Amino acid sequence: MRSFVALFRKELRSYFGSPLVYLVAAAFLAYTGYYFHSDLLYFVTFGFGVNIMENFWQLLFIDIRLVLILAVPLLTMRLLAEERRLGTLELLLTYPLRDGAIVAAKLGACLVVIALLLAGTLAYPVWVYRIQPFALSPLVAGYVGLLLFAGTCASYGLFISSLTDSQVLAGFLTALPLLLLWLLSWNEAATAGTTLPLMRALSLFNHFQPFSVGLIEARDVFYFLFSAGAFVWGTLRVLEARQWLGRR
Amino acid sequence: MIVAEHLTKYYGATRAVDDVSFSVAQGELAALLGPNGSGKSTLLRMVTGYFSPTAGRVSVGGIDMGGAPLAARRRLGYLPEQVSLYPELTVRRTLAFVAEVRGLSGKPRRRAVDEVVQRCGLAEVAERRVGTLSKGFRQRVGLAQALVGDPDVLVLDEPTVGLDPVQTVEMRGLLRGLTGRTVLLSTHILSEASALCSRIVIVDRGRLVAEDTPAGLGQRLEGLGRLVVRVEGPAPEIASVLAAMPGVLRAEAMPADAMPGVRFLLVGPDLGPVQRQIGPAVVGRGWTLLEVRAEAPTLEDLFVRLVRPTGHGGDR
Numbered sequence: 001m002r003s004f005v006a007l008f009r010k011e012l013r014s015y016f017g018s019p020l021v022y023l024v025a026a027a028f029l030a031y032t033g034y035y036f037h038s039d040l041l042y043f044v045t046f047g048f049g050v051n052i053m054e055n056f057w058q059l060l061f062i063d064i065r066l067v068l069i070l071a072v073p074l075l076t077m078r079l080l081a082e083e084r085r086l087g088t089l090e091l092l093l094t095y096p097l098r099d100g101a102i103v104a105a106k107l108g109a110c111l112v113v114i115a116l117l118l119a120g121t122l123a124y125p126v127w128v129y130r131i132q133p134f135a136l137s138p139l140v141a142g143y144v145g146l147l148l149f150a151g152t153c154a155s156y157g158l159f160i161s162s163l164t165d166s167q168v169l170a171g172f173l174t175a176l177p178l179l180l181l182w183l184l185s186w187n188e189a190a191t192a193g194t195t196l197p198l199m200r201a202l203s204l205f206n207h208f209q210p211f212s213v214g215l216i217e218a219r220d221v222f223y224f225l226f227s228a229g230a231f232v233w234g235t236l237r238v239l240e241a242r243q244w245l246g247r248r
Numbered sequence: 249m250i251v252a253e254h255l256t257k258y259y260g261a262t263r264a265v266d267d268v269s270f271s272v273a274q275g276e277l278a279a280l281l282g283p284n285g286s287g288k289s290t291l292l293r294m295v296t297g298y299f300s301p302t303a304g305r306v307s308v309g310g311i312d313m314g315g316a317p318l319a320a321r322r323r324l325g326y327l328p329e330q331v332s333l334y335p336e337l338t339v340r341r342t343l344a345f346v347a348e349v350r351g352l353s354g355k356p357r358r359r360a361v362d363e364v365v366q367r368c369g370l371a372e373v374a375e376r377r378v379g380t381l382s383k384g385f386r387q388r389v390g391l392a393q394a395l396v397g398d399p400d401v402l403v404l405d406e407p408t409v410g411l412d413p414v415q416t417v418e419m420r421g422l423l424r425g426l427t428g429r430t431v432l433l434s435t436h437i438l439s440e441a442s443a444l445c446s447r448i449v450i451v452d453r454g455r456l457v458a459e460d461t462p463a464g465l466g467q468r469l470e471g472l473g474r475l476v477v478r479v480e481g482p483a484p485e486i487a488s489v490l491a492a493m494p495g496v497l498r499a500e501a502m503p504a505d506a507m508p509g510v511r512f513l514l515v516g517p518d519l520g521p522v523q524r525q526i527g528p529a530v531v532g533r534g535w536t537l538l539e540v541r542a543e544a545p546t547l548e549d550l551f552v553r554l555v556r557p558t559g560h561g562g563d564r
Contacts, residue, residue, distance in 0.1 A: 006348030010334070017336045087332030091393070094296045095349045096322040243300045246259045246290070 076157025138214025145211020325394030335379025481535030
């Protein structure tokens with residue numbers, strides 16, 4: 001446990017010791033702030049008399065989710081790819097640390113950074129609340145959904161980062177499929193009736209939608225936890241394979 | 249303390265290590281000696297648990313590396329051939345991180361870090377980032393991270409490679425100070441292995457060639473000498489005359505230098521009589537003898553004796 005904590009703290013220090021995390025945070029808050037502003041304007045202009053959940057929070061959460069798709073790859077790309085490129089993975093894997101502790105420390109530190117980014121966006125609802133109080137529980141559901149969604153993206157990013165020693169490649173290969181999934185979710189109307197249910201069951205985005213309207217459903221929570229777990233499992237298998245194949 | 253039994257490692261279809269067994273006793277400083285590409289690093293990586301052997305097993309302090317890797321690694325400090333450290337951390341932070349990973353915290357951790365900083369001469373750079381250090385200092389930080397927390401077993405892969413002569417002497421001094429610990433280091437320099445270690449394990453092309461003390465190896469090398477001969481005359485003819493002299497195992501032309509004549513390196517088990525015959529043989533053919541100089545045997549000569557006793561230089 002102590003060795004896990006040591007690595008977890010080192011990972012956090014690496015994040016906050018590099019300018020990247022501050023740039024990502026600045027861009028993240030700038031984009032989400034812009035969306036907050038324009039979504040609020042839209043709601044104020046067209047949404048009088050209708051449900052604030054469907055017309056404001058849902059829009060905002062879906063927009064924050066889009067910004068996360070762009071931010072998370074930038075945070076995960078270095079996790080293992082950088083260790084492989086520098087060669088530090090060799091020492092790390094000969095310390096008395098379980099592979100599981102290494103993966104947990106890296107993913108944990110990344111999730112802390114993501115949670116801090118999301119915490120920054122709490123300023124928007126707090127600001128609205130001071131002008132006009134509203135029900136808080138749907139907001140909690142939205143943030144739980146954002147954390148689960150980001151956790152799955154981060155696990156996927158960690159897995160991709162374990163496959164290459166190029167950070168740029170890891171970043172691209174994390175961001176591209178996420179963007180593609182997002183684009184695919186636009187085309188539901190054009191999808192044949194037979195494949196539509198399957199696409200919906202698998203889509204990262206359809207499972208996020210209930211959270212954005214204030215619903216926490218067990219199957220959606222399970223979906224996110226299961227997919228994150230699958231990518232963590234894959235990362236552990238990649239680390240294990242290196243030991244047998246004899247590759248750095 | 250370290251026991252390697254029948255270690256074999258394949259990379260795909262390539263066999264990098266082939267059925268190598270050796271052991272290092274408690275408190276012993278042992279060298280794994282072999283040319284580049286002989287499988288030394290692969291062997292050490294299997295000892296540290298970084299690679300799993302395709303066949304065979306390793307135990308460290310009686311703990312099976314395959315069965316209980318965490319317990320085995322807890323007793324082991326490792327310096328890889330390419331020392332890679334986190335460039336953004338300071339020297340002290342790096343060592344504190346490793347001490348913490350090895351289970352130390354609070355005061356014991358600070359003490360452990362201070363001790364290795366002193367021992368490895370890192371006090372003046374302790375607050376500097378690792379990424380800004382010279383190769384010599386980085387190597388010392390590499391040794392310090394292997395030593396921090398006082399593991400009983402040290403595995404050091406080519407600890408002096410890439411260092412300049414002054415740094416090499418300093419590093420050898422540090423290595424000599426490791427008495428009491430069990431150390432397995434790899435090197436391709438025979439004199440380094442003989443000077444530092446009480447036992448030498450020689451590998452070539454992934455196979456164990458010999459396991460001996462420096463004195464025992466010295467005996468095997470006894471009489472095996474090198475002569476550098478410089479002659480002015482037609483090079484191919486000189487080469488064939490020198491190679492044909494009785495007692496010469498190998499004669500090869502050396503790269504040209506600024507001085508006149510052609511240089512040849514002669515290797516053989518007993519070059520005393522050869523040294524006497526060179527003068528008449530060269531001068532009698534009308535060539536000019538410029539230099540005859542004896543040199544200390546090298547790893548290459550040892551290999552001529554141990555691996556390819558009848559060959560003329562082999563393919564290496």
